[in-house]
Amino acid sequence: MAHNLLAGKKGIIFGALDENSIAWKVALKAKEEGASFTLTNAPIALRMGKINELAEKCDAKVIPADATLVEDIEKLYKETQEVLGGNLDFILHSIGMSPNVRKGREYGDLNYDWFLKTLDISGLSFHKIMQVAEKMDIMNEWGSILALTYIAAQRTFPDYSDMAQAKAVLESIARSYGYRFAKLKNVRVNTISQSPTKTTAGTGISGFDVFFDYADKMSPLGNATAEDCANYVIAMFSDLTRMVTMQNLMHDGGFSSSGISEEIIEELSK
Numbered sequence: 001m002a003h004n005l006l007a008g009k010k011g012i013i014f015g016a017l018d019e020n021s022i023a024w025k026v027a028l029k030a031k032e033e034g035a036s037f038t039l040t041n042a043p044i045a046l047r048m049g050k051i052n053e054l055a056e057k058c059d060a061k062v063i064p065a066d067a068t069l070v071e072d073i074e075k076l077y078k079e080t081q082e083v084l085g086g087n088l089d090f091i092l093h094s095i096g097m098s099p100n101v102r103k104g105r106e107y108g109d110l111n112y113d114w115f116l117k118t119l120d121i122s123g124l125s126f127h128k129i130m131q132v133a134e135k136m137d138i139m140n141e142w143g144s145i146l147a148l149t150y151i152a153a154q155r156t157f158p159d160y161s162d163m164a165q166a167k168a169v170l171e172s173i174a175r176s177y178g179y180r181f182a183k184l185k186n187v188r189v190n191t192i193s194q195s196p197t198k199t200t201a202g203t204g205i206s207g208f209d210v211f212f213d214y215a216d217k218m219s220p221l222g223n224a225t226a227e228d229c230a231n232y233v234i235a236m237f238s239d240l241t242r243m244v245t246m247q248n249l250m251h252d253g254g255f256s257s258s259g260i261s262e263e264i265i266e267e268l269s270k
């Protein structure tokens with residue numbers, strides 16, 4: 001059921017790859033709630049062509065941009081301003097990729113050029129998105145900027161590898177830029193720390209199915225789905241959360257506050 005929470009709001013959604021993507025679900029809900037926006041992804045991801053289905057449903061233009069390239073982000077913002085006819089109220093950064101994880105490199109045998117790529121794509125790109133937004137003065141007063149993260153920034157999940165460092169950078173950037181953007185334009189900046197979710201990025205981590213089930217059993221409410229995550233993102237883009245900023249917001253069914261659960265005890269007692 002829609003509540004018109006984003007009526008009249010304009011934005012950009014980074015990272016919808018296919019119908020499993022968290023950004024895909026966010027786009028559908030943002031449309032339902034009355035927002036207008038552009039969709040963007042890396043040119044190589046757009047070649048899959050799936051995003052055009054989403055664009056049609058959302059009546060949104062797709063604009064290619066590699067989020068690690070400042071000139072791509074500048075072009076994206078300029079075109080978005082033209083298409084939407086004004087400045088932005090929200091931006092979603094839903095981007096993550098590690099060449100080391102993708103190519104199965106052990107944590108004790110990382111390729112450092114790839115490590116830097118991981119940090120750039122999954123962490124620094126968030127800074128770039130905000131720095132270009134500041135320089136082009138593209139955000140409206142009381143706007144909301146969000147990135148998605150994972151609890152491996154705080155606790156060790158061995159197979160998450162160098163993505164853990166990228167997420168720690170991402171969350172730290174949210175605090176530092178959150179301070180700056182609040183002072184500049186009353187814009188809030190937060191990260192949402194989401195449960196394991198069955199998407200292309202998620203299932204790329206080896207052992208994903210096991211830690212998906214483990215997290216589900218450890219969380220008193222169970223794992224939060226991509227759909228649940230999209231609802232939270234919409235709430236964070238709405239005017240109902242204007243004073244929330246510089247936070248890493250846990251969206252994990254209680255996982256981060258649980259020591260052990262009855263389900264895990266039962267499992268280990270077998």
Ligand SMILES: NC(=O)c1ccc[n+]([C@@H]2O[C@H](COP(=O)([O-])OP(=O)(O)OC[C@H]3O[C@@H](n4cnc5c(N)ncnc54)[C@H](O)[C@@H]3O)[C@@H](O)[C@H]2O)c1
Pocket residue numbers: 014015016017018020021022023041042045065066067068093094095096097121148149150193194195196197198199200201202203
């Ligand atoms: N799936 C999970 O278990 C989970 C859990 C917590 C957080 N997250 C985070 O949620 C976010 C979205 O991931 P998802 O799970 O929906 O998977 P996904 O694979 O659908 O989305 C990741 C997106 O990043 C994009 N991307 C990669 N390199 C890029 C670049 N250089 N420029 C622009 N875009 C680029 C991909 O094309 C893809 O659309 C990521 O930040 C991910 O780390 C996922």
